Amino acid sequence: MPEVLPKWLQQHIRRDHVIFLLDNWDRLTADERIEIAQWIAEVDQIGPDVFWTVAASAEGTGPLVEVGFVPVEILPPTNNAVLERVHLGWQTLFEKEPSATDDICRAKLEEALHAGAPLWELHLRTILYFETGDLPDRPIDVMDRLLKVHLSTVDLGRGYxxxxxxxxxxxxxxxxxxxxxxxxxxxxxxxxxxxxxxxxxxxx
Missing domain, CATH: 1.10.287 (Helix Hairpins)
Incomplete structure (x- = not known):
């Protein structure tokens, strides 16, 4: 099975550290899961540093476990300890000193959490805060402002x-x-x- 991979990908697997992130495992049939799990095991033998993460529900992971996967359950954020870790983690990465507005950021994160915000949204809110100081209420505004911050533009010269x-x-x-x-x-x-x-x- 590994021979069906593009040559450029085979080269990376053989010589580099490679991380595969696979989603939609739940959409496979039982037979497809067995086949894909065996295929993963074969690809894993090509290179010395191949790592896999497969997103799946609690059921249907048996074929993965049989080829060496370790199941890990990711729990949703449900308490302020998670919010504090998110805030402190990004504060450290951005090398930001504690600020008087940090408590406002934490309060916004807590509001979002109680409103049902997923973990990725909490991360995006925190990133935007440390990059710009903005604390929008709506998730769409958070993503819109992040896009404006990170979407690069081409210098076309004067007049453009x-x-x-x-x-x-x-x-x-x-x-x-x-x-x-x-x-x-x-x-x-x-x-x-x-x-x-x-x-x-x-x-x-």
Whole structure:
């Protein structure tokens, strides 16, 4: 089975540290799970430093355990200790000193947690806070501001500032629409999907 992998990927597996992140395990049939688990075991023998993380529910992981996987249960954030670890972790990574507004950030995180925010949202809120000091209420505003912070633009020279700003806004809307569609449809987007999203954002 490993021979079906692209050659560039086989080369990386043989000489580099490689981490595979696999999702949608639950969508496989029982026979497919056995087949894929055996395939993973074969690929694992190609290189010395191949690591795997497979996202799955509590059921259906037997084939993975049989080939050497260790099941780990990830519990949802349910208490303030998790919030404190998230806050302190990003504060350390950003090398930020304690601030008078940190308590406001923690309060916002607690509000989001009680409103049902997933862990990734708590991380995004904290990252935005340490990067910009912003503490938006709505998740969509958090992601919108992060996109504006991290979405790079190309220097087209003098006279093209308006074009650059417009392109950046369009790119942000396309990314947001793509994320929403992938979440709704539970599948990756095709090139045709992306083309349709981009064309929908362009002016006639």
């Amino acid at each position: 500032d308006a074009v650059v700003v417009q392109a950046r806004e369009i790119a942000g809307r396309v990314l947001a629409a793509a994320a929403a569609q992938m979440k709704r449809d539970c599948r990756p987007l095709s090139l045709a999907d992306l083309k349709e999203l981009i064309e929908a954002q362009l002016l006639p």
